[in-house]
Amino acid sequence: MPGTVQASDVIHHYLRVKKNFPNVWCPGCGIGIVMGSIIRAINKLEYRKNNIAIVSGIGCSSRLPVYCDFNTLHTTHGRAIGFATGVKLARPNLKVIVVTGDGDAMAIGGNHFIHACRRNIDITTIMINNQIYGMTGGQCSPATPSKSFATTAPYGNVENNFDAAALAKGAGATYVARGTVYHVQQLDKLIIGALEKKGFSLIEAVSNCHTYYGRMNKEGDAVAMLKWMKSHAMPIKAAKSLPPEKLEGKFLTGVLWDIEKPEFCDEYEKIIQRFQKEERD
Amino acid sequence: MSNNKNSVRKLIQGNEACALAAIYSGCRFFGGYPITPSTEIAEGLARMLPKYGGRFIQMEDEIGSMAAVVGASIAGVKSMTATSGPGYSLMQENIGYAYMTETPCVIVNVQRGGPSTGLPTKVSQSDTMQARWGTHGDYTAIAVAPASVRECFEQTVKAFNFAERFRTPVTILTDEVIGHMRETIVLPEEGELEVIDRERPDVPTEWYHHFEITPSLISPMAGYGDGYRFHVTGLTHDQEGFPTAKPVEIQQKLDKLRNKIMRFADELVQLETEMTEDARICVIAYGIAARAARQAVHMAREKRIHAGLIRPITIWPFPDEQIREHLSHARKVLVAELNMGQLVNEIRRIAPRGCKVEQLNRYDGEVLNPVEIFKKILEVK
Helix, strand or coil, X not given: CCCCCCHHHHHHHHECCCCCCCCCCCCCCCHHHHHHHHHHHHHXXXXXXHXXXXXXXXXXXXXXXXXXXXXXXXXXXXXXXXXHHHHHHHCCCCEEEEEEEHHXXXXXXXXXXXXXXXXXXXXXXXXXXCCCECCXXXXXXXXXXXXXXXXCECCCCCCCCCCHHHHHHHHCCCEEEEEECCCHHHHHHHHHHHHHCCCCEEEEEECCCHHHHHHHCCCCCHHHHHHHHHHHEEEHHHHHCCCHHHHCCCEEEEEEEECCCCCHHHHHHHHHHHHHHHHHC | CCCCCCCCEEEEEHHHHHHHHHHHCCCCEEEECXXXXXXXXXXXXXXXXXXXXXXXXXXXXXXXXXXXXXXXXHCCCCEEEEEXXXXXXXXXXXXXXXXXXXXXXXXXXXXEECCCCCEEEEECCCCCCHHHHCCCCCCCCEEECCCCHHHHHHHHHHHHHHHHHHCCEEEEEEEHHHHHCEEEEECCCCCCCCCCCCCCCCCCHHHCCCCCCCCCCCCCCCCCCCCCCCEEECCCECCCCCECCCHHHHHHHHHHHHHHHHCCHHHHCCEEEECCCCCCEEEECCHHHHHHHHHHHHHHHHCCCCEEEEEECEEECCCHHHHHHHCCCCCEEEEEEXXXXXXXXXXXXXXXXXXXXXXXXXXXXXXXXXXXXXXXHHHHC
């Protein structure tokens, strides 16, 4: 591994191993896999620990920062991006990463999410999508598919679900990608791409909640759900040459959207420079 | 303030004074959402902050605003927001977060009538209790209430000092009239008013605990990027900032939130009194209501009524001892407020035996005028 740390030590080097283990996640949960991907991406990019701030909201996914040896901020439900915006503006040199879940980012945090996209502020948001509220016990989330079951949708979900990636693109994000916890190497690469992007980037990491979603929808255990990801993920490059009927029931993975646009902090910095220059002149 | 020849005299609004004082105090981040009657503060800081290398952001709502303010402060920058009642209600979630995480920040609440959208362009003092008990859980709040444009400046500087010193959110309770009223003030020069910055750690990184329980109960505070990596959570946490479920540590944390402020209550309390030494009837009012009360007390004195004025400038923590002292000779105390009676309950709690508590309330969007208060003094004396 080209990073600063020996391959075998990478994960331990970036974790708060002494204090915060064992973790809160169920055995087989995909969130730990995403944590591994984030760490490998940071190591590969050789970012310094002191220069990284990881911000999260509330939920299973949002417990991720506590285990990582960076500047870490575990905030209120849905507000992670709001806090991250303050951190980024106060210290634009920090690399700011938001870790959130589908309920956290899309429901209570929906407003903050779309406006961060619109501003194109340089924050990487990693939304771990397990299609359900895990921590509160298996209730419906805005990513729960129609007709699926949840503790608050005992007769099947009658609502439609959000496509977070499409929402981010529509709202103005400059880098949008989707990966899964089955396709780990791809997920590493997507996160590297997002961290290197100057602007608002979203990674939707499809993950498994076999404890609630899997059990209530008869999707099986963690392994069965990972296999489902394997068989239903379709790389966007491959999808381009396929007829629509072959794409039925599949979801696209890879870099879905990547454009260049002025970034918020950069633009604000220009105003600061201009006025401070005027004062000097 | 300064009487120097070179000092700058300005005819400004209370809201503008808050904005100028924020810059003076070293505030370099403002996150907010427009709401009448507080917008001049945001507008002023949007204009001024870049000139001082600071940053302004208009967030998508008040919840996001307060989140950004707390985030910026944790990253090491003095931060503030300004709002009015409805926005203050929305901010309470993350104001609570700031209490729990001991993050300094300043919130200006330019009060208007409520509940709900209420009276956007009319005056009120009905957020008195919201400033104390707005968010859920146990905590101790600090709130200051200026009564003039000059005090808007001074108390904003004080609010930042309290916030930085005690690592806590501080509310400035003004109101529509004080916010929009214009008065000439002499702007203090640099160094004229004391400006306090948060205590920074000077220990090696591995010894640093973001919530260390020190003898003064105030923990030195590093910012993100300073080289001290630390965890901050709204969950009840130990000294290192990691979640805890141990009863001892939970109680220790909550005691700290209260005691770090109550221990210094005497230093926090600011009180203005007039003619209370021989007063048989004391009028108690804060903010805009106190200006009318002062006039009424003078009118009463002209009629040889032994009246006095007590004006708390620090509303929370409530100046129990100090007010009780001034009431020692009084037979009556009249609490004048622009609400249905909020501060009056605090006075009932502390009034000495034999001192009867009367109240005068106005909640129709208009200010109390001196004659009304004077008439009430005559009625109850």
